[in-house]
Amino acid sequence: MIPLLAILNGILITTMIMMNGELTSAIGNYHATVFIHLSGLILITIFLFLQRKKIKAQQRAKFPLYLYAGGTIGVLTVVFNNLSTVYLGxxxxxxxxxxxxxxxxxxxxxxxxxxxxxxxxxxxxxxxxxxxxxxxxxxxx
Known part of the structure; x- marks a missing residue:
């Protein structure tokens, strides 16, 4: 099952990069990045709501603070992919x-x-x- 999820992930990444590149061409890179992340925030909020998940204070203390940088890296990844896709395909x-x-x-x-x-x-x-x-x-x- 997990290898199938990895394959699905590859398909989703390819589709996402293509769609994000098209959106970037239409409205610009930074605006596209905002809309891309807002749609992701809405989706994950729905998932959390449906599963009734909460992050407890003691759970947050168990890992280093630098791990929160993944969100920043995610934004940079979208910005760089958007620009690259427009020019390179x-x-x-x-x-x-x-x-x-x-x-x-x-x-x-x-x-x-x-x-x-x-x-x-x-x-x-x-x-x-x-x-x-x-x-x-x-x-x-």
Whole structure:
């Protein structure tokens, strides 16, 4: 089931980036970003309301404050994806993003950054990264 959710996530990300890029072309990047995040806030508020979930004070104290930066990173991700999609298209934007995500995740895994467990960099991972680079290069041709 979880691998299927990962596949669905990939489909949703591609669709989201395409739709966000179109909205950016129509109304501008910053206005689009506001509307994108407002719609997300409305949806997650509905989810929380339906599940009657509340965040208790003791739950908030269990993790470091820097973890709240994920929201800021989310806004920057939308802004950068919107601009990239307008000029590069969805395929190149996602290809380059995939390379950057994979490279960053390899570094995080290898060094165990941000509290994650360590997973050593191997030559098999290097082969995979090389395939991604070649695929991106092929898309530019």
């Amino acid at each position: 969805v395929t190149i934007t996602l290809g380059i993003s995939l390379f950057a995500q994979t490279t960053t995740s390899l570094i995080v895994d290898h060094f165990g950054l941000l509290g994650s467990s360590k997973h050593a960099f191997t030559k098999h991972k290097l082969i995979g990264l090389t395939c991604i680079i070649l695929g991106i290069f092929a898309m530019f041709l």
